[in-house]
Amino acid sequence: MNDDLEFSSGLSESERSVRAMALEDRFSRRVVGKSWLDFLDKSHDVRSRITHSPSGMVYVFLATPHGYTRKDRQAELGNRCFVARGKSSPKEKVIGLATEQYTPGKKGFSFDLIHLYKPDWSDKDQELMDKMQAELGYFVDPRMTNTEEDEYPAQAKGAISS
Numbered sequence: 001m002n003d004d005l006e007f008s009s010g011l012s013e014s015e016r017s018v019r020a021m022a023l024e025d026r027f028s029r030r031v032v033g034k035s036w037l038d039f040l041d042k043s044h045d046v047r048s049r050i051t052h053s054p055s056g057m058v059y060v061f062l063a064t065p066h067g068y069t070r071k072d073r074q075a076e077l078g079n080r081c082f083v084a085r086g087k088s089s090p091k092e093k094v095i096g097l098a099t100e101q102y103t104p105g106k107k108g109f110s111f112d113l114i115h116l117y118k119p120d121w122s123d124k125d126q127e128l129m130d131k132m133q134a135e136l137g138y139f140v141d142p143r144m145t146n147t148e149e150d151e152y153p154a155q156a157k158g159a160i161s162s
Helices: 011-022 026-041 070-087 123-136
Strands: 048-052 058-064 093-100 112-117
Touching: 011 093, 011 112, 026 048, 026 058, 048 070, 058 070, 070 093, 070 112, 070 123
Parallel strands: 058 093
Antiparallel strands: 048 058, 093 112
8 A cells, every 4th residue: 555564463473473484494485485375376265274384383374355354364364373273283383374365467465474372282272272163164174285395306307507
């Protein structure tokens, strides 16, 4: 909007998220980046995804339709990160990234970032997570997929190197 940046969840929240992502090594960033792009391409069919980085960091991706309020999107992302934390035990950190569904030619989009750090997981947390899943359906019956990525990709055929 008018070439200004808007930080709706506060700069410190965004900064913690970015710093945690910056700790990823190159290989992990490539794996997470490919998962993010794949998710965006499928964002009209898949609302959210949990991705586990090779480094052990847990990511939650969320894409909502254009017109969905940022306040509602941030609340949903926070809830989904909480559920992902419970499902990914003993992982303590979850990074949440949210944006609008990808629509080619549609101008403008926004991002929301959440950094959830919860080292302890109590019975009360488990009870709340179970309630969220029952009421909101977050990651209740996930479709699990595994991908493989070579740390050092093979050289493409026909490529010239010197």
